[in-house]
Structure formats: structure tokens, C-alpha cells
Amino acid sequence: MTKVQQLSGVLIALVLVSVALFVFDGKGGGSDNIDRTRFLVEDTAAIQSVTINSKAFDLKVEKQEGSWVLNDSLAVDPSVMRVMKSILSQVNVQRPISQLNVEEIRELLRNTGQQVTLELNGEEKTFFAGGNVNKTQAYFADADLENIYLVNIPGYNHYLSGIFELTPNQWRDRELFDSNYRSIQNLTIDYADGSQLVLEFEDRFFAVNQLQRIDTAVLMDYLNGFEGFLLNDYLSPGMFPSYDSLLQTEPIAKLNLTDIDASKNRALEIYAKIPGEQFYLLSDGKQEMMVVDERRTEMLLKREDDFKLDDSKEED
Template sequence: MQRKKNIRLIIVLTVLIAVTIITYFIQGNDGNSSIDKTLFVYENTNEVDQVTIESQGVKVDLSFGNNQWTVNEKYKADPQRISVLFAILKQVSVRRKVAKSQKEQITERFATQGVTVSLFEQGQKVKQFQVLGEEAKGLSYMAHAESDEKYLVEIPGYKSYLAGLFELDANGWRNPLVFDINWANLVSVQAD
């Protein structure tokens, strides 16, 4: 009696293994292992002299001239934010494609809320991509304008909301430094 039960269990186990293997090969692994992790990386950031960030009709133009970055050719840009921007561009990594169940929803959000980022070298566009984020979940997505694929991105080992930097308005990119003096030498301040 026990022998018959063991034989049935071995047959059920064999069938389950066969079904699992067949399902794996039929469904595939969605090509996640063949995704280029560096799809959005731009290594040559030292040559970039202009970055435009457009969202819902609002454009922020970051340009380099006279040894400094400026915002919309009016204000000095925050050098720390510029450094973070270029660090993201050098280190961003594709985690995976957007899940099939989310693809339609994410595509619609890209069309309405997506931020288009363009990098220029000497007036020539060298890279363009779109960014979208879910701040509550800390997720950031990127896509190339000419591609239908959307990707979940990250910086490996760094847990932060990457899309937040691209969602800044012109004031967010401005240098917050008001006075560049040694506060210990300040004697008085008078404002009118």
C-alpha cells in the first residue's frame, strides 16, 4: 500500500516538474537577462554644455558658459544639483522592463506627466530620454522617445527617488547661496 502511494507521488512530482519546465520555455523569462543595464547611461558628461528638461509645456534650460552653469540664461545654477544630475547620468541602471500588467498605465502617465530630458554638446543633441516617477513608492521609470519600451531604473546600492531631480522647476535648479562670505567676519547687515 505504501509502495503504491510513493509511486503516485513520484508520478505527480514528475508531472509537476515537466509542467514547470514547459511553462518556463513557453512563457520565457521576458528577456530580462538580455536587457542592457546601461541603456540610459551617458559617460561623456564632461562634454555636455546644455541640458533641457521639459514637462507639460514648462522648459528648464541648463547651460554652461563662462565657467558656470546657468538656469534659463538668467540665474546661477546650483553646482551640487548639477553634480548629482551628472552622477545619475553616469550611474543609472535598468532594473527591469515595466511589467506587462502596468505597461498601458505607465505609457499613459508618460504621455501626460513624463519629463523629457535632452543633452547637448556644442549645440548638437547627443541623448534624449523621458523620465517618470512614483514618489510615494520611490520608483523611477525611463524611456527613449523613439521606443515603446518603458524601464524601471535605479542606481545600484543607492535608495533614492531619482525622478525627483528631473521634476524640479527653474527655481529648484537655482543656486541657493545668497552671500558668499565668511560669516565670522560679518559685522552688520542692513536691509531696505
Template sequence: MMANKTISLAMLLVFLIMVSVALSFWQKGTGGSQIDQDIFVLDDIDRIDRVVISRGGEVIDCRAFPTGFMINGQFPMDENLLTLLAAVLQQVRVQRPLTGQEKQEAWQGMQEAGSHLQVYDGEQILTSFWTGGDDAKQHSYFATEDGHVYLVYLPGYTSYVSGLFELPLWNWRSRTIFLNTWRSLLSFSYQDHSKPDNNFEINYRDPFFSVSGIHRLDSNRVMNYLQDLVTLRASSVVDTVFEGKPWLELSTTDIDPMKNLSLVLYGDTVQNTMLGRAGEHYFTFRTVSLLPIIKNAEYFENVE
């Protein structure tokens, strides 16, 4: 009985050895090993303090500052895009390598019209690679610097992953318009081009603010107004140029001159949406989001 069991185990061992040898030969014939799905993954994204995206002569330099990530040192980065960028760098997976003509065409496409990504920790490059995709924008390709191209995907994300790196510069700007805080604000100017009598200014006069023409100030209304101002967000950034007549101009002066900004609004409150320009960028706003800052000087008067 024991002998039969020993023979059975020996035969099983021989069988397993044969299977192992067969698998070894099969793997050598098909590339040698399993695909590393984490080729482009960064485990410790907290080390990242700069991401540079280069595409078609345009450079998008996302750099960490004490106040957050800035784009080309000019304006804050959109919070949603920052979250998506972090997700891609931490979770992107390789589905399969490209080979033959498919690989050659994808690599050539990246060199001609793709995006090149460099991720930094200080002066150290943590990773760098190329991104692109097929003409239909359905398949995303990432490639190593030495030309190994892979079909990639983001778990739970069905859209075109490489599309993130194809966004134009203006689309990376935060929808939050003003860079100020009420603590850093020196002055604010409200100019109503349709009704100049509504114009007013808010100036910092230590230890508090003053409003032009108002002697008995409601300090709570001033603080609430400034909070609404510095947290104002646009609905979207738009690629347009508009030469129409401005309706309202809101301008801030800050302790940091780099944060001085004027927002010009076009249209009126009858419309559901409104076009605005801040610096070189155009935005759309839901009119209802602008109502808290469409006031006149009398609004700040303490009537008690």
C-alpha cells in the same frame, strides 16, 4: 583507460554543445540578449556643461558658468541637487524593459506629464530621454526618444528617482542667498524697520570699506561680518507668498549688477525660524544662523 577518458570528454563536449544550442533558442524566444543596464548612463560627466529639464511648459536650464552652475542664468544651482543629478546621470541602472499595456501607459504618461531631459557638451547633445513614474511615485521610468520605456533605479538610493526631475523651478535655487564675494561688493545696506536707529551702510572706499558714522574702524570685524553675509544659507526654499510687514532688509550692490540683491526678513529674533524673501523666492532661516549679521554700526567701532 585512455579510451574511456576520451569517450567521457567527447560526451561532455556533446552535452555542452546541446546546452549551448538550447540556450541560443531560449534567448531568441525571450528577446535575444541580456538587458543593457547602462542605457542611460553617461561615463564622462565632466563633459557636461548644460542640462535642460522641460516639464509642463516650465524649463529649468542648468548651465555651467565660471562661478558654477546657474539656473536659467538667474541664480546659482543648489549644491545638493547638483550632486544628486550627477549621481543619477552616472549611476542610474535599468532593472527591466516595460512591455505591452504597461509600456503604453507609462509612455503616454510621460508625454502628458513627464519630464524631458537634454544633456549638453557645448552644442552637442550627449543624451536625451524622458522620465516619469507610476501614480504612487514608487517606480521610476526612463524612456528613450524612440519610446522604449524601462524601469530604473539608483543603487543605494531607495527614493523615487524620477522625483528629481519633477521639482519646480524655485526648488533648484541654491540656499546660499547672496551671490557676492567681499572682493566684488561695492556697498551693503542694513535697514531695521522696527528700530531705524540701527540702520547703517558699508561702502567700499579704496583701499578698504567704510561704515557710516564710524571713524575708528575695526577692520577684522568688517571682514568677518561680510564673510558671514556672503555665506548666509537658508534652511529651505518654500513655495509661498507673504505680504506681512518686513522687519529687516539687507541689500547688496555688486560690481556685477546681476548680483545686486535685497533680502527681506519677516518676524523677529524671538522666533526659532524666520521667513525671508530674496527676489521672487521665499526662504526659511534658523534664527541662530542670522545672529552674526544682526548688528548695528557701533559693532564695527574700534574701541582700543
């Protein structure tokens, strides 16, 4: 056999292998017959509950009296719900997973994936969601893990399965305050050094301690800062032992806010920032732990002098 014949034989073999891989990879053969809407939810308004089970955590988000509730008692972050519904309404099956590594991916989903069950008008739809180690490819699979697909949203380059990997704390509503100067009735901050800040609505405007001259611009900015104020994250006991220990110390300040709407009232304890950390620990009456970044926490911790009108300033 000549060298040319040998090379020709190798070339033919490589072509055959390439064709086989193309077919097995789901890009050839019957790829046109793929149901690309296999995991699509056309009417996300029909979703009544979402249950996510994994080896790391279990959670259930359920619509109760028109509101989404996490694990029967906690408010859900509306932005997380919007993202999940948007993904489910647009998810597209790109291709089946290659037969060459389907067993590896099946095992990956079994060990690290999330089993997602949607209740849609009384009917259940179950699938597995996960991805590769680098979170650059998202995989959805049937409930029995028999058929596994690479999924995407055309034009959307983010990792689709990430929404189902959020922990229960990350599903929670992060709105800490939602008050402003129109609704706040009283705000008191008691500091560990014995000083106190009292803002109280009197007659037609706010009194600040016993100050006679108030910088109203500073005061209005401060009060409006409570509107749509989000905490950064919730902490579960054991996640960060240093914060668990901090909860046993005396707080540096206690903040009490009274709103026209009693559901927006807040009573919080604020603890000293751990050196080198970027967050303050806050806790409510249930000793639930929350963290808020340094800049915004210190914006909350105003003192009387911050509202004194500088003699060099003129009020409008």
C-alpha cells in the same frame, strides 16, 4: 476527474502563468540581453546643455563661458548639477516594465513625466523620466515612449527621477551671501524704528557704530556667518499669496553689504515674519522674493548692543 487531478491541473496552470509573468516582466527569457547602460552618460563633462520639458514647467540649463546658466540668465546651484551628473553617470537599467501595466505607465509618463534632452558634444540624447505615484520606483523611457524601463543605481535607494522634477526655482543657486571678515568693507542695516547698525572696515579692523569697546569674538562670528550663506528657497508670484501681500508692506529692515568683490554686494529688504510661519521674506532691488528660515534671519538682524563688550568679559 479526482480532486488530486483537479489540484494538479490548477497547479500546472499557476506555474505556466507564473512563468509567463516572469518572462513578460523582463526578468526571464532574454533579460540577459538588456542594454543596462542604455541611459548612461559615461562622460558627463561632454554635457553642454540639459533641457527639461513637462506639462508643469520647461527649463534649460546651459554651459556658458564655463559656468552653468539657467534659462539664459540665472546662476545654477552647483550641488544640483553634481547630483544630476552623478545619477547620469551611474544609472542602470534594472529591467523592462511588465507588459501587464506598460500602457498605464506610458500614460503616466506622458502626463506627468519629464522629457529630458541632453546635448553632448553637439549631439542630442532624449529620454523620458518619471516614476510611480509614491516615488519609490524610477522609470526611464526612450524618446518615443515605446520602451520603458525600471532604473536604479545599485546601492543607492533614492528616487532617481526626482532630480528632473525640480522646478526652475529649485535649480537656482541659493547662495545669498559669500563674504567674510576679510572681504566685507561695509555693512549697514537700517531698521524701521529708525535705529541703524553700521559696520565699517577702518584701518586694520572694523568699527561698529560709535562703540569704543567691541566684543571682537561676537563680531568675528557674525561677519563669518555671511560666508556660504544660503537662502531656503525662491518664491514665484502667486505661489503663496500671503507672501505676495507681504511684499507690499514696509520692510522691517534694509540690509546693504559692500564687498571687495563687487559681484558679492547685496542690497536686501527684510519683511516681518508672518505669524505661525517659519520663514522671513527677503527681496532684492528687482523685487525677487526669497525666504530664509527664522533662526538664520534673526542671526543677520543684529543691533549695536549685541557687539558691546560686557565689562565682566576680558578681551584676549
